[in-house]
Amino acid sequence: MSTQALAGEKERDEKKAVVNDFSIQVATVNGSGSQSSNNVLMRAIFQMGVPVSGKNLFPSNIQGLPTWFTIRASKHSYIARKREIDLLVAMNAQTAREDVQALTPGSAVVYEESLGLDELRDDLVFYPVPFGALAREVIDETRLRKLLANMIYVGVVGSLLSIDKNEIRLAIEKQFKKKAKAVELNLKAIKIGFEYAETHLTKSDPLKIERMDQTANKILIDGNAAGALGSMFNGVTVVTWYPITPSSSLVESLIDYMKVHRLDEETGKATFAVVQAEDELAAVGMVLGAAWAGARSLTSTSGPGISLMSEFVGLGYFAEIPAVIWDIQRVGPSTGLPTRTAQGDVLSTYLLSHGDTKHLLLFPASVSECFDFGGVSFDLAERFQTPVFVMSDLDLGMNIWMSDPFSYPEQPIDRGKVLDAEALEKVGDWGRYRDVDGDGIPYRTLPGTNHDNAAYFTRGSGHNDQAEYTERPEDYSKTMARLARKFETARQHVPQPVVHEEDGAEIGIVAYGTTHWAIVESRDQLRAESDIKTSYFRLRALPLTPDLESFIEKHDRVYVTEQNRDAQMLQIMRMELAHRPDLIAKLRSILHFDGHPIDARSVTEQLLDQEGDR
Amino acid sequence: MATTTSQPPAPSKKVNRLNLAQADYKGKPSTLCKGCGHDSISSQLIKAFYEYGVEPHRVAKLSGIGCSSKTPAYFLNRSHGFNAVHGRMPSVATGSVLANRDLVAVGVSGDGDTASIGIGQFVHLLRRNLPIVYIVENNGVYGLTKGQFSATADLGSKLKTGVINDLPAIDLCSLAVELGATYVARSFAGDPKQVVALLKGAFGHNGTAVIDIISPCVTFNNHAGSTKSYSWGKENEELIQEVDFIPFFEEIDVDYEEGSVMNVELHDGSHVVLKKLERDYDPTNRRRALDLLLDSDEKEEFLTGLIYLDTEKKNLIDLLNVVDEPLATLPLERTRPPQSALDEIMDALK
Numbered sequence: 001m002s003t004q005a006l007a008g009e010k011e012r013d014e015k016k017a018v019v020n021d022f023s024i025q026v027a028t029v030n031g032s033g034s035q036s037s038n039n040v041l042m043r044a045i046f047q048m049g050v051p052v053s054g055k056n057l058f059p060s061n062i063q064g065l066p067t068w069f070t071i072r073a074s075k076h077s078y079i080a081r082k083r084e085i086d087l088l089v090a091m092n093a094q095t096a097r098e099d100v101q102a103l104t105p106g107s108a109v110v111y112e113e114s115l116g117l118d119e120l121r122d123d124l125v126f127y128p129v130p131f132g133a134l135a136r137e138v139i140d141e142t143r144l145r146k147l148l149a150n151m152i153y154v155g156v157v158g159s160l161l162s163i164d165k166n167e168i169r170l171a172i173e174k175q176f177k178k179k180a181k182a183v184e185l186n187l188k189a190i191k192i193g194f195e196y197a198e199t200h201l202t203k204s205d206p207l208k209i210e211r212m213d214q215t216a217n218k219i220l221i222d223g224n225a226a227g228a229l230g231s232m233f234n235g236v237t238v239v240t241w242y243p244i245t246p247s248s249s250l251v252e253s254l255i256d257y258m259k260v261h262r263l264d265e266e267t268g269k270a271t272f273a274v275v276q277a278e279d280e281l282a283a284v285g286m287v288l289g290a291a292w293a294g295a296r297s298l299t300s301t302s303g304p305g306i307s308l309m310s311e312f313v314g315l316g317y318f319a320e321i322p323a324v325i326w327d328i329q330r331v332g333p334s335t336g337l338p339t340r341t342a343q344g345d346v347l348s349t350y351l352l353s354h355g356d357t358k359h360l361l362l363f364p365a366s367v368s369e370c371f372d373f374g375g376v377s378f379d380l381a382e383r384f385q386t387p388v389f390v391m392s393d394l395d396l397g398m399n400i401w402m403s404d405p406f407s408y409p410e411q412p413i414d415r416g417k418v419l420d421a422e423a424l425e426k427v428g429d430w431g432r433y434r435d436v437d438g439d440g441i442p443y444r445t446l447p448g449t450n451h452d453n454a455a456y457f458t459r460g461s462g463h464n465d466q467a468e469y470t471e472r473p474e475d476y477s478k479t480m481a482r483l484a485r486k487f488e489t490a491r492q493h494v495p496q497p498v499v500h501e502e503d504g505a506e507i508g509i510v511a512y513g514t515t516h517w518a519i520v521e522s523r524d525q526l527r528a529e530s531d532i533k534t535s536y537f538r539l540r541a542l543p544l545t546p547d548l549e550s551f552i553e554k555h556d557r558v559y560v561t562e563q564n565r566d567a568q569m570l571q572i573m574r575m576e577l578a579h580r581p582d583l584i585a586k587l588r589s590i591l592h593f594d595g596h597p598i599d600a601r602s603v604t605e606q607l608l609d610q611e612g613d614r
Numbered sequence: 615m616a617t618t619t620s621q622p623p624a625p626s627k628k629v630n631r632l633n634l635a636q637a638d639y640k641g642k643p644s645t646l647c648k649g650c651g652h653d654s655i656s657s658q659l660i661k662a663f664y665e666y667g668v669e670p671h672r673v674a675k676l677s678g679i680g681c682s683s684k685t686p687a688y689f690l691n692r693s694h695g696f697n698a699v700h701g702r703m704p705s706v707a708t709g710s711v712l713a714n715r716d717l718v719a720v721g722v723s724g725d726g727d728t729a730s731i732g733i734g735q736f737v738h739l740l741r742r743n744l745p746i747v748y749i750v751e752n753n754g755v756y757g758l759t760k761g762q763f764s765a766t767a768d769l770g771s772k773l774k775t776g777v778i779n780d781l782p783a784i785d786l787c788s789l790a791v792e793l794g795a796t797y798v799a800r801s802f803a804g805d806p807k808q809v810v811a812l813l814k815g816a817f818g819h820n821g822t823a824v825i826d827i828i829s830p831c832v833t834f835n836n837h838a839g840s841t842k843s844y845s846w847g848k849e850n851e852e853l854i855q856e857v858d859f860i861p862f863f864e865e866i867d868v869d870y871e872e873g874s875v876m877n878v879e880l881h882d883g884s885h886v887v888l889k890k891l892e893r894d895y896d897p898t899n900r901r902r903a904l905d906l907l908l909d910s911d912e913k914e915e916f917l918t919g920l921i922y923l924d925t926e927k928k929n930l931i932d933l934l935n936v937v938d939e940p941l942a943t944l945p946l947e948r949t950r951p952p953q954s955a956l957d958e959i960m961d962a963l964k
Contacts, residue, residue, distance in 0.1 A: 217964065218964070219960055219963035219964050220963055220964075221963050229956075229959065232951065233950055233951060233956060234950065235944075235946055235949040235950055236949075237713070237941035237942065237944065237949060238709060238712045238713055238941060240709070257959070261951040261955045261959075262949070262951065264937050264948070267937060267938070269935050269936060269937040269938070270934065270935055270936050270937065271936075271937055271941065271944055271948050271949055272936070272941065272949075273712040273931075273934045273936050273941060274934075275708065275712065275742075275930075275934075277705065277738075278734055278735065278738040279734065281702060281705070281734075281735075282702070282704070282705040282708075282734075282735055282738065283705075284705075285698070285699065285702045285704075285705025285706050285708075285709065285735070286705045286706070286708050286709035286712065287709060288698075288706060288709060289676075289696070289698075289705060289706035289707060289708060289709025289710040289711075289712075289713070290709035290710065290712050290713040290941075290942070291709070291713070292696060292706070292709070292710060292713075293674070293709070293710040293711075293713035293714045293717065293940075293942050294713055294714065294940075294942030294943060295709075295712070295713035295714075295941050295942040296949075297709065297712075297713065311699055311702075312699055312702065315698065315699055319696075405960040405963075405964075406956065406960065408953045408956050408957075409950070412946065413946055413950075445694075446694075446714075446942060446943070447674045447693075447694035447710065447714065447717055448671060448672060448674075448694075448714050448716055448717055448940065448942075449671060450669075450671045451671070452671075452692060454671060454692075454694070455670070455671065455691065455692050455693050455694050455695075456694065456695075457686070457687055457694075457695040457696075457697070458694070458695060458696040458697065459696075459697040460697075469642075469687065
C-alpha cells in the first residue's frame with residue numbers, strides 16, 4: 001500500500017516516485033482566466049486514465065481576490081478533497097508567501113520567479129518560472145498575456161509530471177471547442193511551458209502521472225448540470241429562479257440543454273417555460289402556481305433564498321401542492337462566505353415555515369444521484385403533493401466530478417393522484433382532502449378540468465375534507481393528523497439509505513451528501529492505519545427511515561458526520577429517536593465547518609480522537 | 615367545492631351562449647360585511663362572466679390575503695380558486711398561466727395586498743404583461759386588521775379614529791401604465807354598469823388588464839372625511855368616457871354619430887366602444903394616459919373609465935414561445951427527450 005497518502009506525514013524519497021496519488025493546488029487571482037487552464041490540466045490527467053477530482057475554492061468577487069483550484073489525482077479513486085497539498089503553483093503575489101508557509105515539508109512549488117519564494121523555506125522543492133516574460137513571447141496584449149501565463153503553467157506542470165502533451169492538446173481543443181485562434185494561442189503557451197521546464201528545470205520531486213485505465217467511458221460534470229439533466233429527462237416544464245451562487249448554474253445549464261433538446265419537433269416551440277423571477281418569493285410562488293395547475297415545476301436556490309421561500313413553502317405543505325426546490329447549500333448569509341460550501345441548511349429546511357411543517361429532503365452525494373434525484377424529486381412531490389427539497393451543496397453543485405455516464409430513465413414518471421374529467425365521471429362524489437386510500441394522500445384535480453365537479457378552492461390549513469372553509473377544531477385536528485399520516489407514508493417511499501455493515505465493527509458512521517467521499521476514504525485510513533473496522537450508513541433522505549434504528553442497535557458508537565457547526569442531522573435524529581434514549585446515547589458527532597469541502601484526514605483524526613477518549 | 619350540478623336548464627330559464635344560467639356562475643355566500651363594495655364587484659363579475667359566456671372550468675381565480683382576497687370564494691363555484699399568500703398572488707397566477715395557457719386567470723387583490731406587501735410582485739407582473747384580469751378592490755384601509763390606512767389612502771383623508779393620512783397615495787393605475795400593463799382602468803363599485811363593461815373588456819384582452827375599483831369599506835372607511843366612501847365616490851366620480859362592450863359573438867348594430875365614439879377591437883374579436891363625453895380622450899396613447907392621471911391627481915379628481923389600452927404588445931406566454939397546448943398535461947413522450955439525446959450529451963462530457 002502506498003504510504004504517501006495514508007501515512008499523513010510525507011516521507012519524501014526522491015528516488016521513489018509518487019505516481020497518480022497527490023494533489024496540485026493552483027493559486028491565482030480571481031478573473032485571470034485560470035479556470036480554463038485548470039480544466040485543461042485536470043482533463044489531461046483524466047484522459048490519461050487517472051481518476052481526478054477538482055475543487056474550486058473561489059471568493060465572492062468578480063476580479064482581483066485570491067482563488068485556489070485543487071486537482072487531486074488518485075489511483076485509488078478517492079475523490080474527496082485532500083487536505084495536504086503536494087504541488088503548489090503559486091501565481092498570485094497576494095497569497096504566495098502564506099501558501100508556501102502552509103505546505104508540508106517535501107512539497108513542490110512552481111512559482112513566478114519574480115516572487116522570490118525560494119528564500120522562504122529550505123525544505124521544499126522550488127521551480128522558479130518567469131511566467132510574465134514567457135507570456136510576452138506569445139503575445140503583446142496585456143490582458144491576453146495574463147491568460148496565457150496561466151496556460152504556460154499547464155505546460156510547466158505537464159512537463160514536471162510527465163503528462164502526455166497530446167492529451168493536453170486534446171483537452172485544449174475540448175475546452176476552446178471551435179475557436180481556432182484560441183486553440184492555437186493556448187497550444188503555443190503550452191509548448192513554451194514544456195520547453196522552459198525541459199531546458200531550465202531539474203526534476204527533483206517524486207510526483208508523476210502515469211497512464212491508467214480507470215477513466216475509460218467516464219464523464220466529467222458538475223452536480224448542477226447533472227441535476228438539470230435529471231430534471232429535463234423527467235418532464236420538467238416550468239422553471240423559475242432568482243440568480244444566487246452557487247445555484248445559478250443549475251438553471252443556466254437547464255436552459256442551455258432545453259433550448260436544444262426540448263423544442264417541439266413540428267413547431268419548434270418550447271415544451272418548457274423559464275422565468276427569471278424578481279426574487280425567491282416570486283420564484284417559489286410561481287412554482288406553486290404552476291404545480292397547482294399541474295406542471296412539473298422547479299426552482300433552484302441557496303440558503304438566503306430558502307429563508308425567503310419559507311412562507312410559501314408552508315402554504316405548499318398545508319394546501320398540499322407539489323414543488324421541487326433545489327438548495328445548493330453554501331455558508332450562511334449573503335455577506336459571509338457565500339462562495340464556500342456547507343451542509344448548514346438541513347435542520348431549518350426540514351422544518352421550514354410556521355405551524356407544524358416538515359418536508360421531504362433528498363441528499364445527493366454524487367453527480368449521478370443529482371441526475372437521478374432530478375426525477376425522484378418530481379415523483380415524490382407529485383405523489384405526496386408537497387414541497388420536496390434536493391439538498392445539494394456548493395462542492396457538489398459547482399465542482400467537476402468524475403462519474404459513469406447517466407442511465408436513461410426507462411420507467412414512466414409518477415404524476416400522483418390526479419383525477420381528470422373521465423375519472424371524476426367514474427368516481428362521482430369526491431373531496432379534495434379526503435383520505436380515500438388510508439395513506440394520508442388525497443386526490444386532486446387540475447384547474448382547467450372540464451367537469452362540473454372538478455373545481456375546489458385552495459387555501460391554507462382551514463379546510464375540511466371537501467376543501468370548504470372551516471375553523472372547527474375537529475376539522476383542523478383531522479387535517480393535521482392526516483398530514484402526519486401522509487408523512488409516515490412518505491418515510492417508506494423516499495430514497496432508502498446505502499448501508500455497508502462490517503462484521504464485528506463496533507463503530508458505525510452516518511453521513512449524507514458530499515460528506516460521503518471523505519467517509520469512503522477515512523474508513524480505508526482507519527482500517528489500514530489503525531486497524532479499526534467501521535460500518536457505514538449513508539442517509540439519502542429525510543424523513544429518517546426505520547432501518548436507522550437497527551443500524552444504531554448493531555453498533556456501540558455511531559459517528560454522525562456532517563459539514564456544519566451544530567450537528568444538525570444529529571439533532572434531527574435525536575428528535576425522531578426520542579422514544580429510544582438507548583440509541584441516542586450511542587450517537588456522537590464529527591463536524592467540519594471551515595467553508596472548504598470536508599476531507600478524509602479530518603474525519604479520521606476526529607474519530608480517533610474521540611475513540612481515545614471513550 | 616362545486617355543489618351546483620349542471621341540470622339541463624328549464625326552457626323558460628334565461629341562459630347564455632353556453633346554455634348556462636347566471637346561477638351557474640355563483641359562488642358561496644359572502645362572509646363580508648353587509649354593503650361591502652367587494653360584494654358588489656363579485657356580483658358584477660358573475661354578471662360579466664355569465665353575459666360573456668366564459669366556460670367556468672377554464673377560469674382560475676387567484677388572490678392574496680385580505681377581505682378582497684376572500685371574494686373568489688363568492689363567485690364561480692365551478693372554477694378552481696387559490697387564496698394564496700399576502701401580496702404574492704401575482705407569482706402564483708404567473709405559475710398557473712405558465713402551466714396552462716388556456717386558463718382565464720382572474721386575480722382579485724386589495725390595496726394592502728397590491729400597493730404595500732405585494733407591490734414588488736405587482737410591478738413585475740405588469741412588466742411581464744401576463745395575460746390576467748387583475749382586479750384591485752381598493753378601499754384605502756386594512757379591513758381584516760381593523761382599519762389602518764393603506765398606501766392608496768389619499769393625502770389628508772381621515773380615519774374613523776380621526777387620524778389624518780399625511781403620506782401621498784400610490785396611484786396603481788399610473789404604475790400600471792408606466793410599467794407595462796396593456797389594459798388599465800379605474801372604476802367605482804357604486805357604478806356597476808361601468809364595472810361590468812370594463813370587466814368584459816378585460817376578458818377579451820390578451821395581456822395584463824388592471825382594473826382599480828374604488829370599493830368602499832362600510833365598516834372602517836365610509837365616513838365623512840374619507841375619500842373612499844360611497845357618498846364621496848357618488849359625488850365625485852367623473853367619467854372619462856362611457857364604456858360599452860360588444861362581444862365577438864354579437865353584431866355591432868348601433869350607429870354612432872361620426873367622431874362621437876372610439877371603437878377598439880380586442881384580441882378575441884370583441885370591441886370596446888368608448889363614447890365621448892366632455893373630453894376628447896384617446897386611451898391608446900400612453901403619454902396621454904400618464905398626463906391624464908397626473909392631471910387628475912393634481913386636481914384631486916376621481917376619474918373612472920378606460921385609461922389605457924394597447925392591443926399590440928406581446929404577452930409573457932407569447933414571448934416565451936411555448937407550445938400551444940398546456941405544458942401541465944403534455945405527455946411524457948413530448949417532455950422526455952429520447953435516449954439518443956442523453957447519449958449525445960454524455961459523449962460530449964467524456
